[in-house]
Amino acid sequence: MTLLVLWRHGQTAWNFGGRIQGQTDIALSETGVEQVRAAAPRLAALKPTVLISSDLQRAADTQAGLAALVDLPVRYDARLRERNFGDWEGLTHPEITARWPESFARWRRGEPVDDAGVEEVDALSKRVAAALQEAVDAAPEGAVIVAATHGAAARHATCALLGWPVEFATTLGALHNCHSTHLLYDTVRGWQMAAHNVP
Template identity: 70%
Template sequence: MTLLVLWRHGQTEWNAAHRIQGQTDTPLSAVGMAQAMESAPRLLALKPTVLIASDLTRAATTARALVDVSGLPVTYDPRLRERSFGEWEGHTHAEATERWPESFARWRRGEEVDDAGVEEIDSVAKRMHAALQEAVDGAEPDAVIVAATHGAAARFATVRLLGWPMALAPTLGALRNCHATHLRRDPLRGWMLEAHNVA
């Protein structure tokens, strides 16, 4: 059975400051670099056969930590980027609460946001699903695919792959930096959630 590991990037300075990143291209902090280097050997123990990554620097750099210990080639795919948060990007949560109180409150509840240029949930889920399905379809049946990506993007992809209503996405909880969600695809039963927030 195929194992798909959705691996969130290491910490950035913006993560530490509770600043909204979205598709703003921020680098890993020193803490984030250490997190990536610490988690790469644990992922190596899963015997990965395919490595794909978002092309944003924080995810690409995280993926390179696994390249360094595995020798696997990495394929960068912009469809694995984080959800775009439009005008919110660069603002702290406190600032966004002050400037967009109603829509930011909806986001915090896991609801759709229809202003400030925030990308629709369905758009994120569709592009993530397409990229991941393409990787799975191009791999061997028992492949172990690691996708270095982002927190919200990974959550929506998980829900889409499992066939759950998107309203259940918040119940997964936030994926922590350099933690992962494991999904396994059974030939008969389809995708199954094996683990979430694995260190």
């Protein structure tokens, strides 16, 4: 059985300030760096065999903290990037509400958003899940794969891999900075949820 760990990056200044990041390339804050230092040894204890990461700096730097402990190379995949939030990127929730009240309310309810250049959830789910499934299929049975990625990307990919309706993503709750979702995979039973929001 393969273990796939979806590890959300450490905190950034935009996370702290309540700004939507999406695919804007924001670095880890000092708090984020400390979160990585605290979390990486716990993930190292799982004895990972494969490390993959979004190519955005905050995820890449998060994964670098683990790579230094387990002496493994990191493969970067742009498909593991966060959802593209279009015109919302860099704005706070009140700023978005003031300009796109109906669309933002739909997003908060987990419903489709069809304006402001926001990436469709279906496209997000498919691209992230495809990257993760390819990594699992390429790894030997019993591999432990740690994928450094982003909150919405991880949540929607989890639903896609488990075969859950897209509406279930909001029931998972937000994945906190430097927390992880653990999924198990085998060729007989397919995907199973093991844990969510592991510190």
